[in-house]
């Protein structure tokens with residue numbers, strides 16, 4: 096296991112972007128947000144990429160950008176992934192081979208509340224199913240959970256902790272970096 100790169104995974108709204116920035120500040124390194132890299136590379140917002148070619152097109156951009164970011168250490172040591180980046184096996188392989196992965200969890204109700212309150216949801220989080228927002232979260236979380244779990248070296252429950260506390264927990268674990276653990 097190498098801590099060369101620190102990946103953050105988890106469902107939409109679990110705080111990957113927010114906590115990733117705080118971890119990188121604590122470690123005095125840069126934070127790369129994969130969703131942002133994709134938008135820059137495509138010259139489109141995530142919603143526009145979905146509108147142009149659906150989720151498949153977005154996933155192709157995501158795999159390409161992840162491979163680039165993973166291969167180029169100068170872009171930053173902390174990498175906040177998108178919520179679905181662990182869906183493709185090739186992406187999970189890249190993550191495992193190049194760094195450690197921290198899985199941020201939250202309950203469906205907390206996720207739904209955070210997404211509804213976040214002004215950027217409209218641009219960055221197009222619907223992934225025809226289900227209602229909370230049903231979509233429940234359904235996709237259940238489907239993705241085994242993939243998040245198999246990718247994770249550390250699991251952090253975010254429901255009742257501030258982003259600052261989660262970043263401190265992550266840095267504390269990184270100082271000691273052992274096998275898979277939960278806090």
Ligand SMILES: Nc1ncnc2c1ncn2[C@@H]1O[C@H](COP(=O)(O)OP(=O)(O)OP(=O)(O)O)[C@@H](O)[C@H]1O
Pocket residue numbers: 105106107108109110111112113114130175176177178209210212213219220253254256257258261
């Ligand atoms: N631990 C937390 N406690 C309270 N609010 C939080 C916490 N973590 C994140 N938030 C809030 O939830 C919203 C979503 O956070 P953020 O964008 O970091 O999630 P994300 O996991 O990166 O989502 P996405 O996968 O869509 O990129 C933001 O408004 C953020 O301030």
Ligand SMILES: O=C(O)C1=C[C@@H](O)[C@@H](O)[C@H](O)C1
Pocket residue numbers: 106107130141176177178179180219220221223
């Ligand atoms: O959970 C997902 O599938 C996604 C999460 C976001 O971070 C973006 O990567 C995009 O909206 C897809």
Ligand SMILES: [Mg+2]
Pocket residue numbers: 111112113128130175176177
């Ligand atoms: Mg994010």
